[in-house]
Amino acid sequence: MINLKNIFALLMFSILLQGCPKKVIQFEDRDIAGLFDGRWIITSTRTSPVQKFGEWRVDCRHEDFRYEIEFKGGAAKLTETQTVYVSTGGEFHFEFKTEMQVKESTASEGPLSRKGITIIYTGLLDSITGSGKGTKTMGIAQFNNRGCETQFDIQRIDY
Numbered sequence: 001m002i003n004l005k006n007i008f009a010l011l012m013f014s015i016l017l018q019g020c021p022k023k024v025i026q027f028e029d030r031d032i033a034g035l036f037d038g039r040w041i042i043t044s045t046r047t048s049p050v051q052k053f054g055e056w057r058v059d060c061r062h063e064d065f066r067y068e069i070e071f072k073g074g075a076a077k078l079t080e081t082q083t084v085y086v087s088t089g090g091e092f093h094f095e096f097k098t099e100m101q102v103k104e105s106t107a108s109e110g111p112l113s114r115k116g117i118t119i120i121y122t123g124l125l126d127s128i129t130g131s132g133k134g135t136k137t138m139g140i141a142q143f144n145n146r147g148c149e150t151q152f153d154i155q156r157i158d159y
């Protein structure tokens with residue numbers, strides 16, 4: 001006998017995982033007016049200790065972080081090979097692929113993939129107040145890069 005409740009739950013979980021993809025800001029969409037140029041400090045604020053994705057329960061330990069990012073002409077160079085952009089509306093979204101692994105526990109129903117974690121920063125800056133908010137996600141490939149989320153504040157420290 002087919003259990004329609006389980007099929008419906010699986011279908012809804014699949015739709016939820018697909019979600020609305022956040023897109024990386026492209027060069028041509030960057031802020032060229034200089035509204036967001038300057039140095040900004042990103043500081044973690046909170047993490048929910050346990051987050052769920054369908055049947056998976058993920059223990060998310062809060063780790064304080066504080067990073068500096070500097071935009072010039074709407075662009076910030078994060079590494080020698082990676083430049084990211086802030087949009088004309090103050091949105092930013094950038095990703096780092098890592099080799100970090102996800103460890104499953106005995107409470108999980110099966111193994112997680114070993115494709116590494118993608119660290120994702122998404123947020124919104126306000127040029128008038130010189131502040132903003134965002135989310136850092138430790139994205140798990142099997143969950144369409146959903147994962148432990150940490151909220152952060154961002155503050156401009158100079159222009």
